[in-house]
Amino acid sequence: xxxxxxxxxxxxxxxxxxxxxxRLDLLDLPSFTRxxxxxxxxxxxxxxxxxxxxxxxxxxxxxxxxxxxxxxxxVEAEPQAFGGTDESVTAxxxxxVQNVVQAGHYLGCNAVAVRLAGASDDADAFAxxxxxxxxxxxxAEKLEMNVLISPGPGIAPAPEHVTDLIKKVxxxxxxxxxxxxxxxxxxxxxxxxxxxxxxxxxxxxxxxxIEEGKGGLTHPAYDLAPLIEAILSVGYxxxxxxxxxxxxxxxxxxxxxxxxxxxxxxxxxxEPNDEDDS
Numbered sequence: 001x002x003x004x005x006x007x008x009x010x011x012x013x014x015x016x017x018x019x020x021x022x023r024l025d026l027l028d029l030p031s032f033t034r035x036x037x038x039x040x041x042x043x044x045x046x047x048x049x050x051x052x053x054x055x056x057x058x059x060x061x062x063x064x065x066x067x068x069x070x071x072x073x074x075v076e077a078e079p080q081a082f083g084g085t086d087e088s089v090t091a092x093x094x095x096x097v098q099n100v101v102q103a104g105h106y107l108g109c110n111a112v113a114v115r116l117a118g119a120s121d122d123a124d125a126f127a128x129x130x131x132x133x134x135x136x137x138x139x140a141e142k143l144e145m146n147v148l149i150s151p152g153p154g155i156a157p158a159p160e161h162v163t164d165l166i167k168k169v170x171x172x173x174x175x176x177x178x179x180x181x182x183x184x185x186x187x188x189x190x191x192x193x194x195x196x197x198x199x200x201x202x203x204x205x206x207x208x209x210i211e212e213g214k215g216g217l218t219h220p221a222y223d224l225a226p227l228i229e230a231i232l233s234v235g236y237x238x239x240x241x242x243x244x245x246x247x248x249x250x251x252x253x254x255x256x257x258x259x260x261x262x263x264x265x266x267x268x269x270x271e272p273n274d275e276d277d278s
Contacts, residue, residue, distance in 0.1 A: 001155070001236075001237055001238070001240055002040045002041060002238075002239045002240070003039050003040060003164065003205075003239075003240050003241075003243055003252065003258055003261060003262070004039055004040055004041035004042060004043060004072060004102060004202075004239045004240070004241045004242070005033045005039045005041070005042055005043065006043045006045075006075075006098055006204065006241045006242060006243035007017060007029060007042055007043065007044045007045065007048055008023060008047075008048065008243065008256070009243055009244040009245075009250055009252070009253070009254050010029070010250050010251065011048070012093045012249070012250050013250060014029070014048060015240065019100040020237065022163060024046070025058060026049075026052075026226050027059060027063050028063075029042065029060075029071070030063050030064035030066075030067040030069040030071075031041060031059075031063070031066075031067040031081060033067075034068055034069035035067070035069045036200075036206075036251075036253055037251070037255060037258065038258065039069070039242065039254075039258065039263075040067055040068075040239075041070050041071075041072045041078035041239060041241075042069060042070070042072060043072060043073040043075060043202070043204075043241045043243075044071060044074050044075070044089075044107065044109075045074070045075040045076075045077050045168045046074065046075065046076050046077045046078075046100060046103070047073075047077040049103065049175065050055050050113055054106055057103060057106040057107050058106055059106060059109050061106065064107075064108065065108065065260065066081060070108060071104075071107040071108050071109050072102060072108045072109055072110060072111070072202065072239060072241075073104075073109055073110070073111050073112065073113060073148070073177075073196045073202050073241070074103060074104035074107060074111075074112045074113070075112070075114075075150065075177075076096070076097065076100045076112065076113065076115070077114045078115075079114075079115040079116060079117040079152060079154055080093040080097055080114055080115070080116060080117060081093050081116075081118055081153050081247075082094070082116060082117075082118070082129040082131075082132035082133050082155075083087040083116070083118040083122070083125030083126065083127075083129035083132070084115075084118065084125070085125075085128075086233060089122065090132050090166055090275050092135065093132065094132050094135045094136055097112070097114055097136040097139075098135075098136055098139040099127065100112050100114070100145060100201050101136065101139050101140045101145055102139075102143075102145070102147060105143045105145060108184065109159040110144075110145060110146065110201070111140075111145055111146035111147070111175075111177075111201055111202065112140070112145065112146075113135075113145055113148040113149070113150045113177040113202075114147065114148070114149065114150060114269070115149075115150045115151070115152035115154060115167075116129060116133075116149065116152065116154045116155040116156055117154045118154050118155035119157065120153075120154065120155055120156065120157050120158070120161060122155075123194050125132070126155060126161075126164075126165070126168075127168070128176075129148070129155050129156075129165065130165055130169050133147070133165070133169050133174070134169050134170070134171075137169060137171060137173050137174050138271040139169065140173050141173045145173070146173050146174070146175055146201055147172070147173060147174050147175075147178035148174075148175050148176055148200070148201065148202065149162050149165065149166070149175070149176050149177065151177075151178065151179045151182035151183075152182075156191045158186075159191075159192050159196050160195065160197035161278065162176055162196060162199075163176075163195060163196070163199065166199055169254035174178060174184065175199045175200055175201050176196045176197070176199040176200045177200060177202055177203070177204060178192075178193055178197055178200050178203050178204065178231070179203075179204040179206050179243075180181070180203075180204060180205050180206045180207070180222075180224065181204075181206035181208075181222075182244065183207075183227055183230075184221070184227070187212060188234065189222070189226065189227060190226050190227075190229075190230045192230075193227060193230035193234075194229055194230050194233065194234050197230070197234050197236045198234050198235075198236075200231075200236065200238065201238055202238055202239050202241055203231055203239070203240050203241065203258070204237065204241050204243050205224075205234065205240045205241060205242050205243065206222075206243045206245055207219060207224070207244050207245065207246065207253070207257040208220075208221035208222075208245055208246045208261060209221070209244070209247060209253070210246070210256035212256070216263070217256055217259055217260045218260075218261070219260060224261070224264060225264055228261070228264045240261065242254055242257045242258060242261065244257050
């Protein structure tokens, strides 16, 4: 299973500092991810790409291809209200996701991910969401891309809501983007992942602070082992995107996340380069 990077993990490094320049330039992110972090692909979010032109996206794709660290998934940062009654709002949501799909295509991604706003107990909103999501999926189909539903508190908070929505939208270009943190917060994390992962073309390995003790690395926020076992139990062999959401040294957090996940997957990887606490 390939481990990849969710770029927002390194948001602090990509942000502009007092000098007006970031510690890590966006165009250098692919080579840094591959060479320094020993990860094999990138998941990007739209907020990190604000103001980047088509030419800029294509340059990033070229740098990613050259580094052997392809851009795989583009995540829309804001929830989209497909299920509302205001046609201008729903039309705007459809247009937004279609634009994200186009940007993902420029980057060379094979999928985009989106969270859905709206009340989960509103049957009419659910039906409208499926209807309007279908329009976004149609655009993705033409570009041979997938639209993945990210977890969130909106129209599809429970796994059965997500799978029902996928069936209602129909086709082969709509799926899921399961998230370890969302799974851990559910009533049954293992069942949550077993329900969603068969529809996934990417899984988000969200992590918090990784601690190092006598027994090795641990993840106190929630146990990662049963989450890994859950996705493996349904035959998942796609990419696993590290999304470090802890405090402290972001790079070390990503590196320790990679090491812990490799251990749980039965793989070996290089040691982190920094011994500071994450």
